[in-house]
Amino acid sequence: xxxxxxxxxxxxxxxxxxxxxxxxxxxxxxxxxxxxxxxxxxxxxxxxxxxxxxxxxxxxxxxxxxxxxxxxxxxxxxxxxxxxxxxxxxxxxxxxxxxxxxxxxxxxxxxxxxxxxxxxxxxxxxxxxxxxxxxxxxxxxxxxxxxxxxxxxxxxxxxxxxxxxxxxxxxxxxxxxxxxxxxxxxxxxxxxxxxxxxxxxxxxxxxxxxxxxxxxxxxxxxxxxxxxxxxxxxxxxxxxxxxxxxxxxxxxxxxxxxxxxxxxxxxxxxxxxxxxx
Amino acid sequence: xxxxxxxxxxxxxxxxxxxxxxxxxxxxxxxxxxxxxxxxxxxxxxxxxxxxxxxxxxxxxxxxxxxxxxxxxxxxxxxxxxxxxxxxxxxxxxxxxxxxxxxxxxxxxxxxxxxxxxxxxxxxxxxxxxxxxxxxxxxxxxxxxxxxxxxxxxxxxxxxxxxxxxxxxxxxxxxxxx
Amino acid sequence: xxxxxxxxxxxxxxxxxxxxxxxxxxxxxxxxxxxxxxxxxxxxxxxxxxxxxxxxxxxxxxxxxxxxxxxxxxxxxxxxxxxxxxxxxxxxxxxxxxxxxxxxxxxxxxxxxxxxxxxxxxxxxxxxxxxxxxxxxxxxxxxxxxxxxxxxxxxxxxxxxxxxxxxxxxxxxxxxxxxxxxxxxxxxxxxxxxxxxxxxxxxxxxxxxxxxxxxxxxxxxxxxxxxxxxxxxxxxxxxxxxxxxxxxxxxxxxxxxxxxxxxxxxxxxxxxxxxxxxxxxxxxxxxxxxxxxxxxxxxxxxxxxxxxxxxxxxxxxxxxxxxxxxxxxxxxxxxxxxxxxxxxxxxxxxxxxxxxxxxxxxxxxxxxxxxxxxxxxxxxxxxxxxxxxxxxxxxxxxxxxxxxxxxxxxxxxxxxxxxx
Numbered sequence: 001x002x003x004x005x006x007x008x009x010x011x012x013x014x015x016x017x018x019x020x021x022x023x024x025x026x027x028x029x030x031x032x033x034x035x036x037x038x039x040x041x042x043x044x045x046x047x048x049x050x051x052x053x054x055x056x057x058x059x060x061x062x063x064x065x066x067x068x069x070x071x072x073x074x075x076x077x078x079x080x081x082x083x084x085x086x087x088x089x090x091x092x093x094x095x096x097x098x099x100x101x102x103x104x105x106x107x108x109x110x111x112x113x114x115x116x117x118x119x120x121x122x123x124x125x126x127x128x129x130x131x132x133x134x135x136x137x138x139x140x141x142x143x144x145x146x147x148x149x150x151x152x153x154x155x156x157x158x159x160x161x162x163x164x165x166x167x168x169x170x171x172x173x174x175x176x177x178x179x180x181x182x183x184x185x186x187x188x189x190x191x192x193x194x195x196x197x198x199x200x201x202x203x204x205x206x207x208x209x210x211x212x213x214x215x216x217x218x219x220x221x222x223x224x225x226x227x228x229x230x231x232x233x234x235x236x237x238x239x240x241x242x243x244x245x246x247x248x249x250x251x252x253x254x255x256x257x258x259x260x261x262x263x264x265x266x267x268x269x270x271x272x273x274x275x276x277x
Numbered sequence: 278x279x280x281x282x283x284x285x286x287x288x289x290x291x292x293x294x295x296x297x298x299x300x301x302x303x304x305x306x307x308x309x310x311x312x313x314x315x316x317x318x319x320x321x322x323x324x325x326x327x328x329x330x331x332x333x334x335x336x337x338x339x340x341x342x343x344x345x346x347x348x349x350x351x352x353x354x355x356x357x358x359x360x361x362x363x364x365x366x367x368x369x370x371x372x373x374x375x376x377x378x379x380x381x382x383x384x385x386x387x388x389x390x391x392x393x394x395x396x397x398x399x400x401x402x403x404x405x406x407x408x409x410x411x412x413x414x415x416x417x418x419x420x421x422x423x424x425x426x427x428x429x430x431x432x433x434x435x436x437x438x439x440x441x442x443x444x445x446x447x448x449x450x451x452x453x454x455x
Numbered sequence: 456x457x458x459x460x461x462x463x464x465x466x467x468x469x470x471x472x473x474x475x476x477x478x479x480x481x482x483x484x485x486x487x488x489x490x491x492x493x494x495x496x497x498x499x500x501x502x503x504x505x506x507x508x509x510x511x512x513x514x515x516x517x518x519x520x521x522x523x524x525x526x527x528x529x530x531x532x533x534x535x536x537x538x539x540x541x542x543x544x545x546x547x548x549x550x551x552x553x554x555x556x557x558x559x560x561x562x563x564x565x566x567x568x569x570x571x572x573x574x575x576x577x578x579x580x581x582x583x584x585x586x587x588x589x590x591x592x593x594x595x596x597x598x599x600x601x602x603x604x605x606x607x608x609x610x611x612x613x614x615x616x617x618x619x620x621x622x623x624x625x626x627x628x629x630x631x632x633x634x635x636x637x638x639x640x641x642x643x644x645x646x647x648x649x650x651x652x653x654x655x656x657x658x659x660x661x662x663x664x665x666x667x668x669x670x671x672x673x674x675x676x677x678x679x680x681x682x683x684x685x686x687x688x689x690x691x692x693x694x695x696x697x698x699x700x701x702x703x704x705x706x707x708x709x710x711x712x713x714x715x716x717x718x719x720x721x722x723x724x725x726x727x728x729x730x731x732x733x734x735x736x737x738x739x740x741x742x743x744x745x746x747x748x749x750x751x752x753x754x755x756x757x758x759x760x761x762x763x764x765x766x767x768x769x770x771x772x773x774x775x776x777x778x779x780x781x782x783x784x785x786x787x788x789x790x791x792x793x794x795x796x797x798x799x800x801x802x803x804x805x806x807x808x809x810x811x812x813x814x815x816x817x818x819x820x821x822x823x824x825x826x827x828x829x830x831x832x833x834x835x836x837x838x839x840x841x842x843x844x845x846x847x848x849x850x851x852x853x854x855x856x857x858x859x860x861x862x863x864x865x866x867x868x869x870x871x872x873x874x875x
Contacts, residue, residue: 095861160673169856365624366559372622373562
């Protein structure tokens with residue numbers, strides 16, 4: 001179906017090209033063979049070989065038999081290795097962030113001073129020496145990878161022993177971030193006695209009538225426009241929930257509008273559909 | 278945004294779904310803003326882009342919406358509501374029933390134990406007190422041939438806790454085969 | 456509502472009179488009345504004989520808007536909803552125990568009979584215990600045997616005391632209203648159950664997940680409910696507390712679920728004081744008090760109000776966290792003293808005068824303490840820390856901690872011959 005639809009413009013193109021080819025052919029042939037070749041030949045029955053060869057790559061289709069070829073080969077059954085496994089062996093020195101083990105799923109669990117990455121990679125969070133161990137008190141059949149601070153240290157530590165941690169901090173004179181930011185930022189607004197100052201420019205007072213507004217419009221501020229009714233002394237009727245007549249009219253109007261929107265939407269869709277096909 | 282049909286809109290209103298959320302996928306619930314994440318107080322003009330700045334209404338979890346839907350569905354029975362006193366009365370009756378059942382179970386167990394001990398004592402008496410060196414006891418304990426040569430007559434009918442209304446039908450005879 | 460009330464009033468009055476006549480036990484058992492409104496109604500009736508209802512309306516029964524308004528103008532607000540008050544006016548006001556429902560009454564009979572049995576059991580067990588106590592030790596089979604038997608019997612006795620009252624709806628109602636008398640075993644039992652259902656689980660989770668349990672003490676099985684208040688606001692276990700809020704000592708609410716009085720030691724320990732020399736963490740004791748009496752009925756302990764002469768060994772020191780240091784876990788432990796015997800305060804004070812690196816494990820071993828309660832709050836650098844540091848004279852106020860840069864490992868070619 002799709003193929004035929006795709007082919008129709010090709011055929012048209014072919015039809016357009018064919019006469020010129022034929023004429024050239026006829027010219028060459030006319031000199032050698034009979035004039036019978038001048039007679040128009042049925043195009044659909046035997047299209048010219050050159051034109052069909054030209055259009056071949058455009059109209060090519062790969063069938064299921066083609067796609068299935070190569071599926072039985074070695075490389076497709078046996079994908080490339082993902083280079084999983086231990087990157088650091090037991091007793092090796094690691095620094096924070098050092099990848100210790102790559103795995104699919106949790107074959108190993110992160111123990112002390114280790115963490116589990118997004119793809120279950122185990123990496124060190126402290127500098128130290130790698131240990132591979134079992135911890136039956138923590139879990140009966142999980143294997144853990146931990147990092148231990150001493151070269152000769154042992155893991156796991158007993159459950160009720162205080163955890164051994166490192167500070168990994170250095171002392172520097174304290175800097176207040178708040179001061180830094182004020183020093184750095186260009187846009188500062190300060191409210192003084194003479195109005196708001198933005199950087200070194202005084203902010204314009206909004207109540208002073210029309211001014212140059214964003215979009216290069218010379219008009220009043222939005223909030224002032226919004227208060228126009230208030231200035232003119234126009235008041236809306238207070239809402240009366242018992243006024244069912246008004247409620248009905250409103251509801252009707254809303255329904256009408258919804259119906260209108262719906263019809264518009266459908267029209268648009270229909271048009272689009274036609275255009276597409 | 279595409280306006281919803283009136284039916285959908287009213288449904289959304291009933292289930293308290295913000296209409297803008299019904300179409301969007303459930304997003305991650307924003308966590309508590311830590312002090313570190315808040316911008317410094319002195320920074321008055323934000324440099325975040327408009328998309329980030331856009332106000333996000335309260336997200337309703339889809340599971341909560343579904344729970345609400347089914348709980349408020351007209352076919353769902355209303356929850357059982359009792360007044361305080363009535364609930365306490367109900368509770369009293371419930372506790373009494375549990376207690377009563379417990380007492381019954383206990384009485385049954387005790388009775389069974391008593392029976393077992395009585396039988397045990399009788400056997401012991403037969404073994405030691407009969408004066409025949411326990412021969413009778415051994416004979417009675419002998420299980421040879423049970424369920425082999427003859428089927429126990431007790432299993433001739435279905436075992437019940439209480440005897441049948443009409444008792445044993447002694448006049449019963451096997452219908453003759455023709 | 457007012458109309459229907461007016462219409463049904465004569466009928467209801469008739470019914471009320473009939474019910475009071477029909478139930479002579481009502482006045483007798485007024486101590487056992489379940490609804491508080493019943494008594495109120497009686498009083499209201501007697502009052503009504505003195506004054507008409509519309510002259511002095513009863514706040515528990517008034518239902519007409521006019522009378523309500525009058526009451527409010529007098530400064531008395533009506534009790535409950537108008538619907539409830541109207542219903543109370545029309546109710547027969549039979550006490551709960553005498554409500555005329557057959558199944559309910561049968562159930563009550565069963566429960567009362569069971570209670571009688573349990574009470575009889577209790578008296579029998581008490582006699583047994585006194586008899587065993589009276590027997591000489593040799594005859595009872597030795598010190599150990601006698602002690603363990605007595606302990607078992609005492610435990611069973613406590614259990615029976617709970618069982619005797621656990622089916623009483625009035626007890627249940629009182630407990631749910633928070634009016635339970637903690638001096639009675641049944642209310643203590645119910646409160647314990649409620650605590651264990653949720654709050655204890657949260658506490659245990661927090662102290663184990665935040666590693667307070669192996670860091671400060673090797674083991675703790677909380678049996679007392681501890682609540683912590685800084686400036687009258689409760690702190691959940693593990694909350695971050697602002698530095699200026701924790702300058703004053705907290706107030707504690709320690710609920711014991713056992714009978715009798717206990718003497719406890721209260722310690723607040725911070726296991727996260729950064730130590731740059733050792734590149735590790737130190738301990739610091741922020742508070743230590745001994746010989747604090749707690750019981751099921753007196754639960755409030757204000758750490759600032761304990762006596763300096765006989766209880767407070769180390770007064771409260773405000774916790775502050777240096778900028779950039781990991782959060783500090785301020786763990787509070789309630790440790791039971793052995794056999795509730797008071798410790799020698801002067802000796803303890805002389806010995807435990809240093810705050811730094813005073814391990815709670817050492818204290819526990821030295822004075823034979825047993826952890827029965829715990830609480831935890833955390834502190835970190837915030838806007839108010841600097842003020843507090845200045846106020847308490849913290850020496851390292853102008854020092855900030857920064858993450859130490861660790862040199863990366865040198866790039867090492869594993870097996871160069873296989874690499875091209």
